[in-house]
Amino acid sequence: MKSAILTSSMMLAAAGGWIAATMFAQPATSKEPRFPQLTMDQLSAAQKPLGEEIMKISSVGIGGPYNPLMRSPVLGQRLFDLFHYLRWETSVPTKLNEFAIIIIGRQWRSQVEWFAHAPLAAKAGLSADIIAEVKEGKKPSKMAEDEAVVYDFVTELTTTQKVSDETYARAKKVFNDQQIVDLTAVAGNYVMVAMMLAMAEETVPPGKESPFKVGEK
Incomplete structure (x- = not known):
């Protein structure tokens, strides 16, 4: 039953999720990729079970x-x-969950x-203005209370390595304990x-425009 739920849920991502969106992405430079793209017939016995699960959704x-x-x-599995949990079973509403992801x-x-x-955040209901301002590196000028809490909570935690009492108190007004932990x-x-993608120099699919231009802050 758990396997069926996993497969069904993950198939929803095939059309628009980050897994499908990043298939066969290669480094933008002409040098050899750090991790040449694997195919199913190249996988070892230890790798194949995970590969088969991924192939169910792509x-x-x-x-x-x-x-x-x-x-x-083992880590990959x-x-x-x-x-799967953080995308489809999390207690955080989808719009806010995707907002947190694009902030990172x-x-x-x-x-x-x-x-x-970014497209998933828009599909979940996050406004185009918020998405555009985040992409420009700005704090969005118009956010609902729960959106502002997510922005401040995530930004404060990742840039100062702590959450102030004030920010935590604001979070407690709109989220329960599980939602704060999941966020x-x-x-x-x-x-x-992001670290894994950066280390491996993975980028957008061939023929697609990179969201961030070289030289932009």
Whole structure:
């Protein structure tokens, strides 16, 4: 039953999620990729079970952060399960969850995270103005109370390594304990994903425009 739910939920991402969006992304430079793109027939016995789970939700292969993570298949499997919770079972409303993800994507200037999640944030109801201002590196000028809490909570935690009593008190007014924990986890998770993508020099799919231009702050 759990496997069926996982497969069904993850299939929803195939059309627009970050997994499908990052398939076969390669470095923007002409040098050799740090992690050549794996195919199913190249996978070892230890890698194949994870590869088969990924293939259930994508018809184009294994890419994005999964390409480097496949080199550590036990870790990759654990993160695959974590990604599932933080995307489809989290207690944080989807719009706010995606907002937190694009905040991290912008902090890291992660081409893949922004390319994949900005459209998902818009689809979930986050305003185009908020998305545009975050992309420009600005604090959005007009946010609902829960959106402002997410922005300040995530930004404060990731840039100052703490959450002030004032910010925490604001969060407690709009979120319960589980939501605060889940919000913290999704922010931290996508820092890790951004790190993995940056280390592996993964970028947007061929033929797609990178969200962040060279030289932009």
